Amino acid sequence: MALFRIAAMLLTALLLLSCKHTDAGSTLYEELGGRSGINQIVDNFITEIEYSPDIFPYFENSDVARFHEKLSEHICMLASGPCAYTGDTMEQVHAGMNISERDFNIGVDLLINAMNKANIPHTTQNKLLATMTPTRKEIIYK
Numbered sequence: 001m002a003l004f005r006i007a008a009m010l011l012t013a014l015l016l017l018s019c020k021h022t023d024a025g026s027t028l029y030e031e032l033g034g035r036s037g038i039n040q041i042v043d044n045f046i047t048e049i050e051y052s053p054d055i056f057p058y059f060e061n062s063d064v065a066r067f068h069e070k071l072s073e074h075i076c077m078l079a080s081g082p083c084a085y086t087g088d089t090m091e092q093v094h095a096g097m098n099i100s101e102r103d104f105n106i107g108v109d110l111l112i113n114a115m116n117k118a119n120i121p122h123t124t125q126n127k128l129l130a131t132m133t134p135t136r137k138e139i140i141y142k
């Protein structure tokens with residue numbers, strides 16, 4: 001019985017941790033404005049890409065609707081939202097693009113512009129960017 005209680009407590013702790021609750025008591029997903037907030041960020045990001053002479057060439061032959069859907073899912077997943085990512089792995093997607101550190105950083109700047117235009121507070125922006133940092137090594141020079 002005691003063992004069962006300990007297991008239940010551990011499971012609860014694990015679930016709470018996996019929700020990545022923030023100081024304000026809301027999840028990062030909620031801070032981003034849920035699925036509609038994320039869609040707005042991705043809309044803005046696509047516009048930023050279209051106007052970037054450095055980044056647009058990478059996307060010249062891309063299916064924009066698919067990119068929108070998969071990136072929204074990906075951000076939702078990173079922010080502990082209620083969605084499953086159904087796209088390819090970061091390594092598979094960016095393989096052969098040979099994305100330089102410089103272009104990666106420009107991509108991050110474009111995402112920051114997109115979040116500013118969606119009125120996402122800087123503290124929230126930093127939390128999302130922090131979830132993306134580990135994916136960096138799966139994306140550059142592949």
Ligand code: HEM
Nearest residue numbers: 058059062063070071074087088093099103104107132135
């Ligand atoms: C942390 C940074 C990044 C993340 C999280 C990310 C994430 C993604 C995701 C989720 C997709 C869609 C995957 C799919 O269709 O299955 C995607 C596609 C793509 N990404 Fe990234 N990406 C990042 C950085 C970059 C950068 C810096 C570039 C270029 C400079 C780039 C270029 C592309 C291109 C061109 C596609 C479309 C590929 C296609 O049409 O098949 N990504 N990315």
